[in-house]
Amino acid sequence: MMTTRHTISVLVNDQPGVLQRVSGLFGRRGFNIESITVGQSEEQGLSRMIIVTLGDDNTLEQIEKQLYKLIDVIKVVNLSSKPMVARELALIKVNAGASERPEIMGVVETFRASVVDIGSNSLMVQVIGDTEKIDAMIELMKPYGIRELSRTGATAMIRG
Template identity: 70%
Template sequence: MMTKHTLAILVNDQPGVLQRVCGLFGRRGFNIDSISVGGTEESGISRMTVVTTGDERTLEQVQKQLYKLIDVIQIHSISSKPMVSRELALIKIEAESSKRPEILGIVETFRASVIDVGPKHMIIQAVGDCSKLDAIIELLHPYGIVELSYTGATAMIRGS
């Protein structure tokens, strides 16, 4: 059965690691829904958070292949554990002055924030899980979304 999986992959911070990891997913016929990469508490180590969809057997094979890559240190499949996951969306919308109070109501409801205001547009920053971002985008759509940019998910297991 095809399900969504979130992998936390610790890698050496070296040129080409991202390309090799992505290439491995592609060769296995596994699509990457989102990927985010950043530093960790340890210098020289990066953390990749990869969200993908597939069956358990294929995921297991991908993990075995990832461990063969020299710069992969550790892989955790965290989607089956209690976790915290966040994405960031920047949403530029048409915002004539008469519509701004309505827009601000939506922004407040979602605990989002207005990070830029121009004569005809506003840029809204929203942080949350995928369903929260989808919901605010759906509500802002009637006002006219001019531009939209998402980050990939970043996630951690809750607790210790």
Template identity: 70%
Template structure:
């Protein structure tokens, strides 16, 4: 059964590691829905959060292949336990003065914020899970989305424990 998986991969922060990880997915025919990379809590290490879909066998194969890469330190399937996941989006929407109040009302109901206000447009910043992002985008489409930039998912397991 195809299921969405969020995988945390701790890697050495060296040039080419992201390319090798992404290449591994591509060679195996696995799609990456989202990938974010940034510093981890340890100097010299980066954490990749990869969202992909597949059955349990496919995810097991991905983990085995990732473990073969020299720069991979640790792999955790975050979806095995309750997790917190968030994404950030910036949405530039057409906003002539007659519709600005309606757009602002939508933005407020999503606890998003307006980070730039032009004469004929607004840039909205929203943080949340993918469902929240998708819902806000759908509500803003009728006004005319001029530009959309999403960060991709970042995540960690809930509670006091860590993924180490």
């Protein structure tokens, strides 16, 4: 079977230890979590986890079944099986002397990113988009020297 990237939405009770139990389930089964974001949902007392993982369809089916066995899991939806919008945010601090700044600013504009901090010899760039856009921005910043990088991981919803 083909290994693909899956984005899963997991609606859970907002309780201490739920994140640990969900991530522990993945670890015990030998599934890697590429990214996980957790935050409030539209319903009071419930949080939504967006988990990005790699695996074949069989693996995903097993993950879904195992998640439903956890007491605090309310609903599991495979977002990647439907048209979805996924976004990620990254902050990238790059070396930027006076001579490199115009060039970096050109890349920032092209990507509709923004400079959110300017140091004496660095710039901090904020970029928002899908995983591919974030990856591309990072690649273009590498030649300048990335000092620090922080990414959120994906958050996603089904379209419509």
